[in-house]
Amino acid sequence: MRSKEDYLKSLNDGRRVMYRGKYISNIVEHPVLKISALHASKLFEYPDRSYDDQQYGKISKYFKVPKTSQDLLDRHKLVYDTTIFCNGIFNISQAIGSDALFSLMITAKKLDKKYGKDYFSRVKKYYEYVVKNDLTLATAQTDVKGDRSKRPSKQPDPDLYVRVVDVRNDGIVVRGAKAHTTQAAVADEIIVIPTRAMGEEDKDYAIAFAVPANTPGLKMIVRPIDEIEGNSSSVLSVKDYELETLTIFDNVFVPWDRVFLFREYEFAGTLARLFATYHRFTAISYRAAMANLYLGSAILSAEANGISNEKHVRDDIIDIILYKEILRMSAIASSVYPEIDEEIAIPNYIFTNIGKLYTNTHFHEVVKDLIDIAGGIISTLPSEEDLKSDEGEVISKYLRGAIDGKERIDILKFVKEIDGSSSLVGYWLTTMIHAEGSIEASKIELFRNYDFNESKELVKKIISS
Template identity: 40%
Template sequence: KNFLNYLTRYQEEDLVGNCAQTDVKGDRSLRPHQQEDPDLYLRVVEKREDGIVVRGAKAHNTIAPYADEIIAIPTRMMTEKDAGWAVAFAMPADAPGITQVIRVTNYRKRDKLQAPITRYGSADAITVFDDVFVPWERVFMCGEYQFAGQLASLFATYHRHSYTGCKPATTDVLMGATALVAEYNGIEKAPHVRDDLAEMVAIAELVYGTGIAAAVKSVKAPSGTQIPDIVFTNVARYHAGINVYREHEILAEIAGGLPATLPPEEDFYNPETAGYMAKYIMRKQGISAEDQHRCFRMISDLLCSAHGGVVQVAGIHGGGSPIMERIAITGQYDMKSKKQLAKYLAGIEG
């Protein structure tokens, strides 16, 4: 009931929320109740008549710096001994006791060579809950450890399914940059370039198509919401994650070393060096020096900037690392029927 009331308000006020799920976790081999510092998983430190007090931190909160609400949920399955850490709630992002330690990255600032890519970046936070008071009406789970894993898994499924739409779009950007620099270098018809581009197409469309399959095979929950097929969702997210560096590798191979050693923008406009830059950046005839410069400046941002590095690591771990997708796949896949098929073909009874 608390959550339904909150959902109604959330929709009526058109709020923006950040799902703060990932605890900092401490020693990964230990459960929440086994940690030397109990605050390494967000936990309830006090229960009152009017609410609870929580302490801990959540990491990798991409939306948090510009969200209205922080919605905290468990990050894993829990046992009865972990009941104190089985907590879910929502609080305003600027509530007393909440501190966001924010890291911002952008593609590199330009003075003259403005381009759409330079308008974008990201902001991430470690969200600290320092004895934050949460009224009962904002509490959705408090000690119900039996449901912690289910809630964590359900959010992960939705998050991973969202990747089947957004991740192919990032591949489209890398693919387009690869095709463009191949053209500008005069090698767009080279067999190895065509093979590499075909590989990128295969990655993007496999992830996107499997995401569509997950939606088509979705099931309606008792609440009325659709839950995407878990196996298809995790297969798609898995292939998206394990191919992130491969996509960047292809772009780096085709572009060559210039994205890493490209002179600063100022040297292309400095009267003493501008002529040299315009002359020696040239590749294929018919393409202006400025367009060549724009192409390599964009690729340098994609491959060599601070934000480019963030995008690569986020592409692997966002929504769950590849090992988590493999665990979900093996946990949900009907392997028994495949064994029965093998027995039938081998002539094994039973």
């Protein structure tokens, strides 16, 4: 298995990464982007990340293919614990890629049964390559989409969904772009899957494949990291954050052994839905751990302000506990009652989407609860430069609460970053609604899979007796 140093060294491989209008020659040496790389590298330091596989020897627990409820429970715990290990920030480096790999395995077996092809052997070969080399993976699913009222093949620009533009004896050539691909710029490999169900007219867009991050024609435009560059008082983001990229495929060649779906349009939706389910299960697991940032900050802020025994404060704290534990309960229930498909365990569709929908619609309440406890000072707190100036002692004198001023300021700085007027909380408010699937996507999936028969039969029995 790789070390942290092995991983960081591997990133200097000629990949095309742009940040604020300039291509970056070495991510690990960049003052801002290196933080994301170092965050990813923490996975290689996690003390309990490996297990002994009968076939492959010692490998990452993230690559254990779930077969049972216990496997899913173990995966939930792994996501939760590694998030805590990384200061409450999800480490996606092998989580999202393994979500995609499990989905590809199931879909490939179905494809092979219908068409007599060898997709599963391709997926298995790629899986073995990833496992044996202990690679990090990004998954590019969300196309840029263009006009949302039009299907992929009906867009005014045909490249607004990733598509096949050439078929060769040795592989395919693809073009298009995927949006907000998390940690792509610091991943070893990029897995690409469809974002939606496709019709026959969209078959050129019904593709899935994997490429190394330094593949010619692959370009990654990193979002601005305003939570660091726009906040001199940053406490958390200077330690851990994850970047996203606009991931552009400019006539990228993919060899056949890395193509996992090719124009079998009726399976695009199957693959997209499977991945969404695994990834939403991952989401509720890491968001439950992340909630500790808010719960811990709420308790410390209440103590610093001397209001721990106030009823409205206790109510706010209970709200945060409910948020955290409902997510954790959803993940556990999803594990205990899985779907089994092609001998692989899938988190329960209903419980997974209930948890995901709850976090989509209630995160803003957690933000509100912490603001209520911490107070308006988190938006008007003097700057880091002020605190380090000759007036720093005076500022500390007047910002004391039930505890020393300097200690309270440290708490307030952290709360301001995750809950006040910072770029980070604005970014989180958006991602908590849209990341791993929007509110509407979870509603659709919940309504599609929910069994209404028990409820209907109960009422029918009463009114017919």
